[in-house]
Amino acid sequence: MSTRLQVMKFGGSSVGNAECIARAAQIIAKGAREGRCVAVVSAMSGVTNRLIEAAKTAQAGNGSGATAIMDALRTQHETALGSLVSSEEERERVRQKMEAVLTEGGRFCEGTALLRELSPRTLDAISSLGERLSAPLVAAAVRELGLPSEAIEATDLIVTDEFHGGAEPNMDRTRGKSQTRLLPLLERGIVPVVTGFLGASEQGELTTLGRGGSDYSATILGAALDADEVIIWTDVEGVLTADPRLVAEAQSIPEISYREAAELAYFGAKVLHPKTLRPVAQAAIPVWIRNSFAPDKPGTKITPQGQSKGGGVKALTAIQDVTLISVGGPGIVGLPDVVGRTFSTTAEVRANVLLISQSSSQNDICFGVSSADLQRTVDALRREFAQDLDHHKVEHIRVDPHIAIVAVVGQNMCGTPGIAGRTFNAMGEAGVNIIAIAQGSSETNISFVIEEKSIVPALRTLHREFGLHKSAD
Ligand code: ADP
Ligand code: ASP
Ligand code: MG
16 A cells, blocks of 8 residues: 655745755655655746746847856855755765756847847746746755755646646646656655646657646646645745735635635735645645744645634735736627637636626626736737728727736635625725626625725735635634
């Protein structure tokens, strides 16, 4: 009988410097002594942003600027290595591994600077270098604790489609590759430390899963390996009732359902990548969110059913990086298929549509998309409706970037009357102007669009209104 298997993911701040990496290594070692343990790691905090900056600097033709960023990253990783590993011989081995990654990165930047062209494929190759640098460091830190450990690149494990910057896994292929590569290591008592964030297409081309995608890497591997649980180690005590940076009174939630956590993630709770719970839903693998800076605290357990003591509202969230697009004008009344054409277009460009609202007179459809998807969405809509715009059937495609979407989430809201009334009353009293509203028929969330500047008063008022500051449900 095989022993219990845990997949543990460490986010950027949990591997942010040598001290954090040493703490992460302790947690991994404890897990590996209790059963089988696969670690998944993010880049050290801030590194992915710096790499993207290097790529953009190179694209602008400034090769030496990109090299300067790479040099700073080399120093940062070597400093961490110096404090983590005591033997010079071992340090040299890890340094060589990191140097090979940095040299590859340097070549990508040189090519980009030369051509002044940055394809999504090259951006993936550059932005994923951080994970390829942190994994050898974490594996070395685990070995320092006396446990055999090996850094593994997820290009050998996670098979994806070719959508660079937001690739989707092929779970069957991933399952086969991950089991073949990782199970024999675990069998021999070796702790695999896998690079988060990245995978490779069938053709072997490196892809990334989207910003914050290491959470997704962890659950993809958890499902592929039939893990008993996935633990996401981060810098807060689990899923909180609101973003603690916006609502200081936010409380940790002991248990929450897949559905609720997915809604929160989808509506911007940065603690989880929006797709994190997809791979584990079918196998009902529990996911924990825990604080690597306070490993004794239990954190949040995410389970299929969650746990509710009534109350209805479990948590609030808000997204700022969104833009409202409206397609409309009186001319669209009676124009067949505007809704269909609008959303086939957003689907074609893989825009993340967060909320949809349509007035009953049908002369305006508005929807919120991530600002990162804005340009390609509007360009595609203008192409799709080019003729209609010419003939004034569709009178406008308008954008408003100065908005935010707030979501009130809780599966017990379903069948609890009065929550929408209390939400909008409270907003009225706080003087928050509501621009659009959406509520799914599942009644797990009410989401609405407000002006960006009202985000903090909106969240703080609702947090009090639903008593979330008292203790978590
Ligand atoms: P990591 O680097 O570990 O992946 P992230 O920065 O991506 O960590 O996510 C953790 C952060 O998410 C927290 O520090 C917190 O500021 C933010 N956050 C936003 N909403 C929530 C929420 N509802 N619960 C917990 N954290 C949240
Ligand atoms: N390092 C990647 C990012 O910053 C992935 C992650 O941290 O989850 O987006
Ligand atoms: Mg994250």
